[in-house]
Amino acid sequence: MTDIEAPPDEAGVAAAIAAAAVAREPLSIIGNASKAPMLRPVQAARTLSTRELAGITLHSPAELVLAAGAGTPLAVIEQALAGQGQHLIAEPPDLRALLGTAAPPTLGGTVGTNLSGPRRIAQGAMRDHVLGLRAVNGEGIPIRSGGRVLKNVTGLDLCKLIAGSHGTLAVMTEITLKVLPAPERTGTLALSALDAATGVAALAAALGSPYAVSGAAYLPEQAAVALPALAGLVASPGVALARIEDFAPSVAYRTERLAAELARFGTAQRIEDRESRTLWQAIRDAVPLGARPEDAVWRVSVRPSGGPRVAAAAAALDGRWFFDWGGGLVWIAARADAAAHRAITEAAGAAGGVWMLLRAPDALRTALPVLPPVPPVLGRLTRRVKAAFDPAGILNPGRMYAGI
Amino acid sequence: MIALPEPKPEVLARRDAILAGIAPLVGPEAVIDEPHCLRAYESDGLASYRQAPLAVVLPETTEQVAAVLRFCRREGVRVVPRGAGTSLSGGALPLADAVVIGLMRMNRILTIDYVDRVATVQAGVTNLGITAAVAKKSFFYAPDPSSQLACMIGGNIAMNSGGAHCLKYGVTANNVLGLTIVTIEGEILALGGAHLDAAGYDWLGILTGSEGQLAIVTEVTVRILRASEGTRAMLAAFRSNEVAGACVAAIIGSGIIPVALEFMDRPAIHACEAFAHAGYPLDAEAMLIIEVEGNQAEQDDLLARLGEITRRFDPSSVRVAATPEESAAIWKGRKGAFGAVGRISPDYLCMDGVIPTSQLPRVLRRIGEMSSAYGLAVANIFHAGDGNLHPLILFDANDPQSMAKAEEFGAEILKLCVAVGGCLTGEHGVGVEKRDLMPVQFSPADLDQQRRVKSAFDPDWLLNPSKVFPLTVAPPVVRAA
Known part of the structure; x- marks a missing residue:
């Protein structure tokens, strides 16, 4: 990535893409490249960055909206929101430690990868809160979809397609999000000495209760001992964690009721406000995974009750793992080879789920699929939709699938 | 009236052959083609538009749907999918040369x-x-x-x-x-x-x-x-739309997200009260229904916070439900709103624009001015927390002039919504009704990108065509690289 072009405005992005389209020259699309090690490496001589499109362009707290340039660091947005007692609903992770990168993640990269944190189980993914965006398609034409209001069904929702398309359909230049008031208080219940299946059953009971649980994770002992917030609370084989966020009286009342409802799983320990926040930030960023530098990392999305089956496959490889989303998100770190990849992805598929090879050495992530291969009919649709945005195939080619 | 495209003569001419081709795919009893039976499918919730289709097909399995679509694709026959036919924007309005695929038998x-x-x-x-x-x-x-x-x-x-x-x-x-x-x-x-x-x-x-x-x-x-442990509603009435709008902003700004936050203006309050006898304050200019969740203590806590906020806006009355029955009474008028307006006017158009909530007073003032200028009454009901307006424009469908004026008035309201930073539709869809207004909200490039996605799925534009996108531009061709 020696030649990085970082235009100062949308017109500059459009001009750069238009020129590349005419020359049929592939472009690697980045913000700050904090997630460059994800998915497949892009073979492109030139790199286009949105990092100069930085800055909050609208924040109207009483209307629950915020808009910012795609290159705005997430931390800048989180700080501005916190100043008004608000937060990002999907709680997006900061995966720099996991991915071995340093530059701050941007809004564009976060929406483009549709990465969501623990609150996704209760309040939706990053893509669910994108109200509107401006982007430049693969012909260098600026387009707009959605808007700045909370409800909008006018025309096709291109925001959803572009979010999570990993820069392969269009380059976002500005994004408008729904935001919400940050909770006054958070509290967590910890149920220790549970195995994975019982832990997931406890979390299902918590998520099926009327107490609005907004975080549900299970950490095997090996993953839990790394977290200071859990010191003294963890017994083998692992700990189930349920979070409640709301006004202080509600958190006090509901954690008490939930502890009573979960009594059949053991005596719940309480983790109060500050420690609870630290704990869920660590879970958000996959800190408990404790991935070793030589490991590959997978993110498996599965029905929550299917989580333990996938974890068993990881354990059989001597891999490390933990659950978020009540068992529905399985983080796995294991040896980086094709056999491990096959074992994990087969287990995910057998449980009816999908997976992403989040981190792997370049040779491995070039040779293996990093997302589940699409069946022929869907493959045809994928190519046609790609062509509808990027007919020359120049935006992040090969990032998601070889040859697309 | 919004124009529908000319039917394809070659499809109309092959009507009998098309029906004969479809019948074995679903069974003859699942094909409706007698004119008097087709009448039930002529329109949807946008009742002023009517058009009988070529036929209605009622498949019972996904495989039957697939067989019918394969046939229609091969024969170049347009297809209009239909559920219950409650679309308020004409989304299920048939075309004369189209087969309606009704999904109502797939109800398991x-x-x-x-x-x-x-x-x-x-x-x-x-x-x-x-x-x-x-x-x-x-x-x-x-x-x-x-x-x-x-x-x-x-x-x-x-x-x-x-x-x-x-x-x-x-x-x-x-x-x-x-x-x-x-x-x-x-x-x-x-x-x-x-x-x-x-x-x-x-x-x-x-x-x-x-x-x-x-x-x-x-x-x-x-x-x-x-479900949460329970819900409870309160009602707050105000001396002007502006004050009620400011109260909405203050509630959201306070960090409380009620499960529902509904706004009604004076004409809507009067129509609903006459219909439902919910005890709504007839002296108020605007009224909010606010609903919270939780157990009794949590509800009490939230309603106390909300009571404090509403009192800052000099409410003409505040009513907090003490029981689920009292909550139901507060909701009764709002839930019957469309029926209530139907009783005071032979017909109404229900608009569905969305605005940034800060624009509420300005937009309601302009709608009031337009109402006088067009000589048509309007009642405003909307989801206040998310800015989704439902102005109900009262008119008489038997009077073509009244209907034309109502459509023009509705279009003006939607243009106003877009002008203040909002959009044409929050939940009803574009359908036929708002199709020709799309260029108000989107640039030609924006619309072209959407059309190309449509072409990627449906290259011949056979699926529910002539909706959503203005008919003035030919469908684009998308070829996979």
């Missing part, structure tokens, strides 16, 4: 899973039918459009339906995890499932709200949620 609930909190149902299950099926375990399906008793989940997917409670629980797109669809080529695809994150492109996201123009949905997997 397939699986309910309380552990993973998902339900899979066929497209013809009603919205309320899902909640009814899981209510015994105190679960519910969150989006709650006003038509929820009749409207079907397949139509909810097509329109990305909302409702009074989506400020807290999101719209259809936020509550769908899986779809079985049939493409125009007759290919069956299972997308998503019971897991939260999709792999690959966000097919669920683009299909939801696509108004039946990309594929036909036959099965849907939705999230089901455990």
Whole structure:
């Protein structure tokens, strides 16, 4: 990535893409490249960055909206929101430690990868809160979809397609999000000495209760001992964690009721406000995974009750793992080879789920699929939709699938 | 009136052969072609538009839908999907040369899973039918459009339906995890499932709200949620629309997200009161219905906070429900609002624009001025927390002039919504009704990109054509690289 072009405005992005389209020259699309090690490496001589499109362009707290340039660091947005007692609903992770990168993640990269944190189980993914965006398609034409209001069904929702398309359909230049008031208080219940299946059953009971649980994770002992917030609370084989966020009286009342409802799983320990926040930030960023530098990392999305089956496959490889989303998100770190990849992805598929090879050495992530291969009919649709945005195939080619 | 395209003469001429080709695919009893029977399918919730289709087909399986679509594609026959026909924008309005595929016979609930909190149902299950099926375990399906008793989940997917409670629980797109669809080529695809994150492109996201123009949905997997311990409502009445609007902003700004926050202006209050006798304050200029959740103590706490905020805006009256029955009484008028307006006017148009909530006083003032200028009364009811307006324009459909004026008035309101930073439709869809207004909100490049996505799914534009996109531009061709 020696030649990085970082235009100062949308017109500059459009001009750069238009020129590349005419020359049929592939472009690697980045913000700050904090997630460059994800998915497949892009073979492109030139790199286009949105990092100069930085800055909050609208924040109207009483209307629950915020808009910012795609290159705005997430931390800048989180700080501005916190100043008004608000937060990002999907709680997006900061995966720099996991991915071995340093530059701050941007809004564009976060929406483009549709990465969501623990609150996704209760309040939706990053893509669910994108109200509107401006982007430049693969012909260098600026387009707009959605808007700045909370409800909008006018025309096709291109925001959803572009979010999570990993820069392969269009380059976002500005994004408008729904935001919400940050909770006054958070509290967590910890149920220790549970195995994975019982832990997931406890979390299902918590998520099926009327107490609005907004975080549900299970950490095997090996993953839990790394977290200071859990010191003294963890017994083998692992700990189930349920979070409640709301006004202080509600958190006090509901954690008490939930502890009573979960009594059949053991005596719940309480983790109060500050420690609870630290704990869920660590879970958000996959800190408990404790991935070793030589490991590959997978993110498996599965029905929550299917989580333990996938974890068993990881354990059989001597891999490390933990659950978020009540068992529905399985983080796995294991040896980086094709056999491990096959074992994990087969287990995910057998449980009816999908997976992403989040981190792997370049040779491995070039040779293996990093997302589940699409069946022929869907493959045809994928190519046609790609062509509808990027007919020359120049935006992040090969990032998601070889040859697309 | 908005123009529909000329039917293809060669399709009309082959009518009998087309029907003879479809009948063996679904069984002759599942094909409706007698003129008097087709009348029931001539229109949807946008009742001023009527058009009988070539035929109506009522498949019972996904495979039958696939067979019919394969046939229609081969024969170049247009297809209009239909659920319960409750669209308020003409989304299910037939075309003279089209086959309507009605999904109402696909009305089975397939699986309910309380552990993973998902339900899979066929497209013809009603919205309320899902909640009814899981209510015994105190679960519910969150989006709650006003038509929820009749409207079907397949139509909810097509329109990305909302409702009074989506400020807290999101719209259809936020509550769908899986779809079985049939493409125009007759290919069956299972997308998503019971897991939260999709792999690959966000097919669920683009299909939801696509108004039946990309594929036909036959099965849907939705999230089901455990209901809170209880809900309670309060009513606050104010001396002007401006003050009520400022109160809405203060509530949201305080950090409270009520599960519902509904606004009614003076004409709406009077219409609803005359109909429902809910005890609404007739001296008020505007009124809010605010609903909170939780157990008794949590409700008390939130209602106390809300009471404090509303008192800062000099309310003419405040009524806090003490019991579920009193809450129901507060909601009674609002829930019967459309019926209530129907009683005071032979016909009304229900608009669906969205505005930034800060623009509320300005927009309501302008609507009032337009109402005088057009000589047509209007009642305003809307989901205040998310700025989704439902102005009801009263007119007389038997008077062509009155109807033309009402349509013009409605279009002016929607243009105003866009001008202040909003959009044409928040939950009803574009359909036929707002098709020709699309260039008000979108640039030619924006619309072209949407059209290209439509072409990627449906290259010959056979699926629910002549809706959503103005007819003035020819469909683009997309070729995969």
